[in-house]
Amino acid sequence: MIYKFYQQHIFPHLLNQVMQTPSLMDQRRELLLPISGQVLEIGFGTGVNLPFYQNVDTLYALEPNPDIYQLAIRRVHESAIHVQHVQASAEKLPFADNSIEHIVSTWTLCSIENLPQALTELHRVLKPSGTLHLVEHVQYQDNKTLKHLQNLLTPIQKRLADGCHLNRNIAQALLEANFSFKEQHYFDAAGIPKIGSLMLFARAEKA
Template identity: 45%
Template sequence: MGRMFAKGYDFFMRPLEKKRFKEIREELLVKANGCVLEIGSGTGINFPLYKSVKKVVATEPSTYMIERSQEKLKQSPVKIELVQAGAEKLPFPDNSFDTVVATLVLCTIPNPNQAMIEMLRVCKPGGKLLFFEHVKMDNQFLACLQEVLTPAWKKICDGCCLNRDTLTLIKGNDLLINEIKSYYNGLFLSLETIKS
């Protein structure tokens, strides 16, 4: 991730975060328990929202995002350990975490299939995987628009793929979907899933 993208991320996301995203994140993260792994923690937007968990290990591949997350790290009511790592090769043993969290990150991971394999590997059997992601829309016109916009959007937003079919990715793995909530006409979904 580039320095400029990391620097501007919170500023450009602030209107969405204030309007609805913070509430969505809070509703999702209250379901986290035990030892938590957060994938692609970015600027640390989730850090102040963790409550009743034992510990959070947050991975982030970008040095610039890690730098930007330091202030939110201080605001967290729980212990958070930051680890510089990509989602496709997590430096943790199998079955290490009770909960794995991914929020607005699967769209930018270069190999999301490998990332899902890794998230499942490090999650304990019966553990939770919590997602808040934008997805490819069901509406044919809007899905087509996502396809058209994605090449330019990827350049502007540091690799973000508007057209990524994240719901199919999640459903295609060994996960029991406990709850799905849809927002903004199906552009965003939050999911509570359980590793079987």
Template identity: 45%
Template sequence: MKQTHASQERRSRSMARSFANYYDKVMAPLEKRYITAWRKKLLKHAEGRVLEIGGGTGINFPLYRNCEKVIAIEPNPHMIEKSIVRQKQASVPIQLIESKAEKLPFTDQYFDTIVITLVLCSVDNMEQVIQECKRVLKPNGKLLVLEHVKMEQPVLAGLQHLLTPAWKTIADGCHLNRNPEELIEKYGFNIISRKKYLSSLVVSLIARK
């Protein structure tokens, strides 16, 4: 039994390392054509003390401008290693912390802005993450979200549902069929801006606590 558990741990670490190594290469064409422009439009609204959920390889870091400081949490240590180059390229201070988003290591009402980009698809408990974001965000603070989501067209949404089990295995737990917007509203955030891209596959949200 111990050997089985140890084997699972080794496999998990290996997958985490592999995901960190290929993520930027796989995403590069989409980033160049679409996503980087969407990130820039959203992140210009980040201000004050900022928390980034799932900093990944740090692709957002050079895009921050009018911020006091950005604290980026990321559970994958190999992603954090990759992000150090972009941390040094940033024009605002970036602090890296290895942590999961389901239990944030911060006091209540600590941040002015929280940024989540292409992360909620793969967290273990999306509901808990949204609750934690509300806890650490200041009154009237901003939640900035860019996510791929369950599509509005029923046939395409059904296809996403069918593909998700296999996709999770190869994409570090990524779900194709989640709808974070419902939870954001459920937990009392007021969505003040909503933009949809690629036939509603991607949504960009600005919400206030």
């Protein structure tokens, strides 16, 4: 009961704060400003990406958690973009094959329970000419100590942060799901604890 209260009433506010860390906001700007037209954003969260969609007409805001989406509503109303909330999971997207030009994921692939299934779905709905734009925290590959710690702490992190895995190799998962990279780099995000500060910034397409 206490855990349920935490999940419904405390975690969404913590998420809203942490996800506005200045170094993350800088990455959102860089990722999203070049995007125009129609976008599907998975794991829309509390809507902090909205100000960075400068040339977007329609945004499908896929967010399965109503307690989190509740905190996005004010931002949605203040936005000039047509935002359509889609209450669904990335593992089962209510969109036709090859129908979406841009898909955005910012710090969402860590939280999806069945990542391979979700990536198969993203691949299915993305147009052949389309792009998947993402920034995600990932597992260390070169630093064995941090990698081990990430494995050790992921069960606790999943409980505290709504299913978030510290130890995902997102680039590998994308390649296994038949994406290829148009752009890809790693960086260390300022203001985030070292255990989760290694980030992948990437734009991918269907291989």
